[in-house]
Amino acid sequence: KLAIVGSRRMTEYGARVIEKWMPVLVNKGVNIVSGFMYGVDQTAHKACLDNGGNTIAVLGWGIDWPVATEDEEMYQRIVEVDSLIVSEYPGKTAPLLWFFPQRNRIVAGIADAVLIVEGSVKSGSMITARLANRFGKKLLAVPGQVTSRVAEGTNGLIRDGKAKAVTCAEDVLKEMGLVPGQLRLEVGRIDDPLVSLLADGERSVDELSRILKMEVSQVLGKLTELSLCGMVSESEGKYRLM
Structure with missing residues (x-):
């Protein structure tokens, strides 16, 4: 499972990266985890579903909290293909600001690797990056333009050696330990x-x-x-x- 997170103010560059890489990732059986917010999160969920993949949406509110029509449609798409919508908050719990940093620990905890597509230095995706490092998860980042504010966080992670730069979907697969036609089957071992x-x-x-x-x-x-x-x-x- 790969968590794909990033800026709510996603650029066209970030969208192109997700849409170009997703077919390769889905084709190799990678499940996509994200936080269901607009921007990078929902683009990742949608691209995964569009390519026939499975996705896990981790909410920062209760599952029964009323959402916009387009979000409700995304809910239905996720459920119809036996993917998952996950929340630690009861029923109709409203979204509160501090719920989003809290849910990031679940995003990082579920995933085998975390890919930061875009993010400013103070963005929520940097919280997810820190959690990934704390949990010992592979942290990957897409390099961005040095003049772009939404690339300051990702470029900084790469510069400081906290994340591995990836420039194509094949880089991601390599860092996740996946090779063509072969997936790691570690789940459900009898000695777990x-x-x-x-x-x-x-x-x-x-x-x-x-x-x-x-x-x-x-x-x-x-x-x-x-x-x-x-x-x-x-x-x-x-x-x-x-």
Whole structure:
């Protein structure tokens, strides 16, 4: 899974990068994670769906909070292809400013790698970048024009050695350890401690986090992977093996 994040003030350059790279990424089985905001996020979700891929939208509000018509249409597209809409907030919880930095930890936790397409120095995507480094995830960035404000953050990450510069979709696949026709199949190994715990009975996210000594966002990431593989199901906040 690849998280694609970036500026809400996405430029034409950023849009072209996403739209050009997405067919290659989807063709190799890469699932796209993003935060469902306008700009880079929704462009990534849409491009993934347009190319027949699976996407995970992590919301900064409750799933039942009323959204604009075009966002509701995107909801339906995601659900219809058995992709995921994820939120840690109950039902009709309204979006609050601090929810968006909070949800970024789930975006970074779910993904195997994080790609920053565009972002200013103080943008939310830089928060996601810091979380990716903290979680030990591969951090990638698209180089941008040195005169562009929305490239200040990405260029700075590359300059400071915090992110690897990528200039094509093949670079991304290489950094993710994927080669043509071959995907890493690490999910659901029988010796996975999380799988072993669920084999003993249903558990909540908090229980799994406490027993495994993992952050909740990391547990949610693993559970999402297992859900996508059809290995676990959830009911009333409890997860079980299928």
